[in-house]
Amino acid sequence: MSTELIAWPRAPESSVPFVERLHGWVTTVDHKRLGLMYILYAMVFLLIGGIEALIMRIQLAVPHNNFVSPQVFNRLFTMHGTTMIFFVIMPLVFGFANYLVPLMIGARDMAFPRLNAFSFWLTAFGGILLYFSWLGANGLYGAGNAPDVGWFAYAPLTSRTFSVGHSTDYWTLSLLVSGFGSIGAAINIIATTLCLRSPGMTLGKMPLFAWLNLVMAGLVILAISPLSAAQIMLVIDRYLGGHFFDTQAGGSAVIWMHFFWVFGHPEVYVLVLPAFGIASEIIPVFSRKAIFGYPIMVAATVAIGFISMSVWAHHMFTVGMSSNANTFFVLSTMAIAVPTGIKIFNWLATMWGGKIEFKAPMLFCTAFLFQFLIAGLTGIMQGAAPFDWHLANSYFVIAHFHYVIVGGILFTFFAAFYYWFPKVTGRMYNETLAKLHFWLFFIGFHLTFDFMHIPGLLGMPRRIYTYEPGRGWETWNLIVTIGVVFQALGILVFIVNLLWSYFKGKTAGNDPWDAWTLEWSTSSPPPAYNFAVTPSVKSRRPLWDLKHPEDPDWRYE
Amino acid sequence: MQDVYSSKRMLRPALKVLSTLFCLSTTSVADSPTFSSPTNIFAPASTPAHSIFGLNLFVLAITGAIFVTVFSLLAYAVVKFRKRADDDGREPAQVYGSNQVEVAWTVIPILIVVVLFMATARVIAYVQMAMPENAMQVVAVGHQFWWEYRYPGANVVTANELHVPVSDPAHPTPTFIKLLSADTDHSFWVPRLAGKTDLIPNRTNTTWIDPQQVGLYLGQCAQYCGTQHAKMLLRVYVQSRSDFDRWIQEQSQPAHVSDTASEGRRIFESIGCMNCHAVAGTAADGRFGPDLTHLMSRDTIASGIAPNTHEKLRQWIQDPSTLKPGARMPAMGLDEPELNAVTAYVETLR
Numbered sequence: 001m002s003t004e005l006i007a008w009p010r011a012p013e014s015s016v017p018f019v020e021r022l023h024g025w026v027t028t029v030d031h032k033r034l035g036l037m038y039i040l041y042a043m044v045f046l047l048i049g050g051i052e053a054l055i056m057r058i059q060l061a062v063p064h065n066n067f068v069s070p071q072v073f074n075r076l077f078t079m080h081g082t083t084m085i086f087f088v089i090m091p092l093v094f095g096f097a098n099y100l101v102p103l104m105i106g107a108r109d110m111a112f113p114r115l116n117a118f119s120f121w122l123t124a125f126g127g128i129l130l131y132f133s134w135l136g137a138n139g140l141y142g143a144g145n146a147p148d149v150g151w152f153a154y155a156p157l158t159s160r161t162f163s164v165g166h167s168t169d170y171w172t173l174s175l176l177v178s179g180f181g182s183i184g185a186a187i188n189i190i191a192t193t194l195c196l197r198s199p200g201m202t203l204g205k206m207p208l209f210a211w212l213n214l215v216m217a218g219l220v221i222l223a224i225s226p227l228s229a230a231q232i233m234l235v236i237d238r239y240l241g242g243h244f245f246d247t248q249a250g251g252s253a254v255i256w257m258h259f260f261w262v263f264g265h266p267e268v269y270v271l272v273l274p275a276f277g278i279a280s281e282i283i284p285v286f287s288r289k290a291i292f293g294y295p296i297m298v299a300a301t302v303a304i305g306f307i308s309m310s311v312w313a314h315h316m317f318t319v320g321m322s323s324n325a326n327t328f329f330v331l332s333t334m335a336i337a338v339p340t341g342i343k344i345f346n347w348l349a350t351m352w353g354g355k356i357e358f359k360a361p362m363l364f365c366t367a368f369l370f371q372f373l374i375a376g377l378t379g380i381m382q383g384a385a386p387f388d389w390h391l392a393n394s395y396f397v398i399a400h401f402h403y404v405i406v407g408g409i410l411f412t413f414f415a416a417f418y419y420w421f422p423k424v425t426g427r428m429y430n431e432t433l434a435k436l437h438f439w440l441f442f443i444g445f446h447l448t449f450d451f452m453h454i455p456g457l458l459g460m461p462r463r464i465y466t467y468e469p470g471r472g473w474e475t476w477n478l479i480v481t482i483g484v485v486f487q488a489l490g491i492l493v494f495i496v497n498l499l500w501s502y503f504k505g506k507t508a509g510n511d512p513w514d515a516w517t518l519e520w521s522t523s524s525p526p527p528a529y530n531f532a533v534t535p536s537v538k539s540r541r542p543l544w545d546l547k548h549p550e551d552p553d554w555r556y557e
Numbered sequence: 558m559q560d561v562y563s564s565k566r567m568l569r570p571a572l573k574v575l576s577t578l579f580c581l582s583t584t585s586v587a588d589s590p591t592f593s594s595p596t597n598i599f600a601p602a603s604t605p606a607h608s609i610f611g612l613n614l615f616v617l618a619i620t621g622a623i624f625v626t627v628f629s630l631l632a633y634a635v636v637k638f639r640k641r642a643d644d645d646g647r648e649p650a651q652v653y654g655s656n657q658v659e660v661a662w663t664v665i666p667i668l669i670v671v672v673l674f675m676a677t678a679r680v681i682a683y684v685q686m687a688m689p690e691n692a693m694q695v696v697a698v699g700h701q702f703w704w705e706y707r708y709p710g711a712n713v714v715t716a717n718e719l720h721v722p723v724s725d726p727a728h729p730t731p732t733f734i735k736l737l738s739a740d741t742d743h744s745f746w747v748p749r750l751a752g753k754t755d756l757i758p759n760r761t762n763t764t765w766i767d768p769q770q771v772g773l774y775l776g777q778c779a780q781y782c783g784t785q786h787a788k789m790l791l792r793v794y795v796q797s798r799s800d801f802d803r804w805i806q807e808q809s810q811p812a813h814v815s816d817t818a819s820e821g822r823r824i825f826e827s828i829g830c831m832n833c834h835a836v837a838g839t840a841a842d843g844r845f846g847p848d849l850t851h852l853m854s855r856d857t858i859a860s861g862i863a864p865n866t867h868e869k870l871r872q873w874i875q876d877p878s879t880l881k882p883g884a885r886m887p888a889m890g891l892d893e894p895e896l897n898a899v900t901a902y903v904e905t906l907r
């Protein structure tokens with residue numbers, strides 16, 4: 001990454017020696033640079049996690065395949081899941097929040113710039129620790145290996161009886177370290193949105209992207225804390241003679257599940273709320289209309305935040321909870337569909353009566369709406385506990401949450417990449433390549449994840465390195481694997497586009513989308529100090545007011 | 558916005574993809590022979606599976622209706638409100654919200670949720686509360702990568718192939734399965750008979766089935782339990798009452814030990830096989846591995862992954878990892894004559 005991205009007040013970039021520039025990046029406390037570093041970091045891990053997925057899909061393309069050993073396969077799915085959640089989507093979330101929130105609320109930087117840098121480096125170190133297990137996890141004997149307990153690491157597989165060596169320790173410590181990074185980043189986002197908004201920007205006028213990140217950050221603190229506690233308990237079990245999860249000494253495997261999912265479910269919303277935030281910025285701009293029902297969008301977000309804390313055990317419908325407990329978690333799970341549904345309807349209403357322009361960001365957001373709708377509906381199916389007694393731990397679940405994480409979240413993040421690329425680099429991305437990326441990825445996504453539901457309905461469980469022929473799973477698995485090829489091509493086009501446009505793209509100007517939030521009022525890329533003059537705002541769309549003095553928003557809010 | 562992009566050009570491929578996908582998924586799902594599966598959750602053959610199936614159809618109908626409605630709105634918006642080539646460049650009317658509509662799309666989902674919730678709660682109560690009377694008791698114990706089955710009343714211990722009597726709907730004779738684990742978490746899932754229930758160490762779970770047709774029902778472990786989780790298959794043999802009674806009768810006998818394989822037996826009882834395997838009526842009483850008393854009455858070995866033939870048995874005893882790498886049975890390093898003798902011995906255990 002070159003530093004030309006950001007105007008450097010001292011000397012022209014080219015004259016600064018490379019090592020000095022690198023030093024500048026490593027020691028930076030600038031929210032934009034840290035944001036970009038989070039994003040770049042996520043992209044590297046996206047490639048690694050993607051390759052892991054590709055290897056698994058080759059293994060599963062046909063029954064009784066012998067491409068990788070069961071041991072390697074088990075490491076692959078553990079690493080793939082852990083990587084994609086903690087070292088791809090989380091850093092993407094924090095990266096975009098870091099870069100954009102201060103700009104959107106008219107602030108100079110995040111509230112605690114040094115905590116910000118510290119958080120990033122903790123997260124970065126966590127990922128490195130996880131991957132160092134490939135070398136170091138068996139101690140001094142030379143051959144290391146990666147964790148193979150699955151990304152939710154159910155006890156007692158993680159006990160020293162079943163997990164010898166240190167692979168589980170690398171997993172534990174990696175999540176502990178990056179978890180502290182996440183908590184630091186979350187505190188920063190909360191403080192920034194609450195304290196650093198520009199004059200006139202009451203909470204009721206704060207852009208939805210900032211609102212969703214605020215709620216996300218609250219959830220991070222509530223969700224990562226129990227996860228960290230559980231990781232510490234696991235370390236105590238493994239090395240200090242504790243028996244929290246050690247079933248052979250009277251510990252409880254189910255307690256681990258509760259700890260994990262008390263983290264795990266809010267985590268889904270930690271990842272998806274920022275995606276909602278992105279959609280809530282892009283859909284209005286490309287439909288040329290104000291967001292429909294801003295207050296209820298905020299209310300729905302807060303409601304999702306609260307309800308998401310009470311649904312965790314829907315991941316545990318098969319562990320033999322009482323029928324009362326099962327019934328409660330059915331109710332809370334289905335209740336969360338209401339605020340989520342409201343959001344979908346409000347986005348639709350925003351498009352309704354607009355003049356929608358299907359540039360790449362809007363294409364990705366439209367696909368997000370379509371896919372998130374399906375993901376929500378398959379979620380309701382699984383929320384019906386008896387249905388879930390079949391679906392849980394089957395390929396249907398895998399299809400469902402990839403619909404959420406790829407079809408919902410990753411699609412909106414692609415939209416965000418294209419939408420803010422001109423702001424960050426000062427150059428326009430290539431629209432043709434972006435559309436090619438969209439169609440390749442869209443087709444690949446649907447080949448893979450639509451057809452992945454079916455083997456689940458036909459009894460195929462997850463986390464199996466191979467399967468028996470004659471169960472009706474062969475065709476579907478082959479199609480699923482073929483889809484991966486299209487997705488990989490899409491990602492390739494995406495990267496080519498980013499690189500090409502970064503060097504060769506047309507100059508974008510400050511406000512290429514004719515948009516309405518504050519980040520578009522400063523130069524592209526923004527200077528280190530963001531705004532020469534602290535902006536003051538009167539409505540949710542300050543730039544609309546500026547462009548339409550005859551009909552400003554503040555008259556209606 | 559400048560540089561108007563003709564949205565027709567990108568819309569057509571979108572519709573094409575969607576319609577092909579739709580055709581593919583409907584026609585091939587319904588007609589193709591690959592859809593017939595011995596583990597299809599939509600082919601219930603036992604009461605719990607039936608009541609779940611009923612709920613599934615109801616939930617599918619409602620979610621399907623929601624999908625069609627919202628998708629149509631989205632498709633309409635995409636087609637109708639896209640920017641035209643002859644756009645006048647003016648901003649459309651700005652609408653900031655509407656209380657009536659927003660109340661409507663809050664209240665309607667709430668009503669749908671209430672309905673879905675009540676239907677679901679009923680099935681939960683039914684499947685979880687209905688502890689069937691006069692049920693037969695079986696204990697299933699999950700082990701890293703195989704299943705142990707005990708019939709407490711009948712003094713029978715067997716492995717990997719569960720036998721239960723068929724249940725006549727007029728006079729139901731359900732089987733009530735107590736689920737335990739000897740090591741890690743597992744999950745018992747035979748889709749045509751019931752939903753899955755986990756086997757968790759230090760905890761007792763239960764499930765029940767009352768299969769109404771004689772036959773073999775398949776499934777497999779559905780909770781990741783270690784290296785060979787993939788090859789921890791489930792086989793449930795549903796038999797007529799008389800066949801089942803005969804089977805129980807045979808299984809409750811001690812091993813039929815003949816002198817023809819005494820050399821194999823001597824090796825079996827001296828090199829460690831007996832530390833892990835039990836053969837009732839002999840000195841072998843290990844419990845770490847499957848009970849071998851009636852090994853030859855089983856169709857398959859090693860949790861359903863290989864047919865119980867001479868070649869496979871021999872290969873298994875020589876080196877289990879050639880069939881199931883990571884299985885908890887070590888290769889015992891037998892030489893040719895020993896291997897033949899031991900194989901011959903276990904082949905007398907019928």
Ligand SMILES: [Cu+2]
Nearest residue numbers: 743778782789
């Ligand atoms: Cu298992």
